[in-house]
Amino acid sequence: MKGKNLTLLVVLGIVVILGFVGCNGYNGLVKQDEVVKNAWGNVNTEYQKRNDLVDNLVSTVKGAANFEKETLTAVVEARAKASSVNFTAENLTDENLAKFQAAQNQVSGSLSRLLATVEAYPELKANANFLQLQGQLEGIENDIRVARTRFNGTVQAYNTKVRSFPTNIFAGMMGFGKKDEFKADEGAEKAPKVKFD
Numbered sequence: 001m002k003g004k005n006l007t008l009l010v011v012l013g014i015v016v017i018l019g020f021v022g023c024n025g026y027n028g029l030v031k032q033d034e035v036v037k038n039a040w041g042n043v044n045t046e047y048q049k050r051n052d053l054v055d056n057l058v059s060t061v062k063g064a065a066n067f068e069k070e071t072l073t074a075v076v077e078a079r080a081k082a083s084s085v086n087f088t089a090e091n092l093t094d095e096n097l098a099k100f101q102a103a104q105n106q107v108s109g110s111l112s113r114l115l116a117t118v119e120a121y122p123e124l125k126a127n128a129n130f131l132q133l134q135g136q137l138e139g140i141e142n143d144i145r146v147a148r149t150r151f152n153g154t155v156q157a158y159n160t161k162v163r164s165f166p167t168n169i170f171a172g173m174m175g176f177g178k179k180d181e182f183k184a185d186e187g188a189e190k191a192p193k194v195k196f197d
Contacts, residue, residue: 037089078106
């Protein structure tokens, strides 16, 4: 009888320990998942700030006589496409992030072409409103880089927790899977070649 009680106590102790570890692991995963969702929301907020600024920038540039309509159209179309690529933190896959990043890269590229084209318009370069918007755009681009870096940090912490023992056992049972992070654009590892002729 004494041996039976001891076995029962040991089994009960193991169940309690596993229950505690499971609850603690689950709560930790929920917390990390919420941190990733918050970081993803911050990334979207920064891109939305840029999209809102693009409208003001385009309106200011439209005021310049004879400005290249094709350049403005490319910016407006890229912004519209980027605004349509939306998903939540639950859908953070390489494929979705690649679509999101490609759409945002189109906005960046069209904005770069717009700002390069502005060089040919001295009256626009002297426009105080344009200069202010251009400065804000530079600040927002930096904020986007910071938000993406923080997002990748939170995803790394989450993925580490999901893959660490013994949490990985409970993570799989409870539906917590690996999340993907932003990756550098293809070819970013190559330094640009600078030639002086």
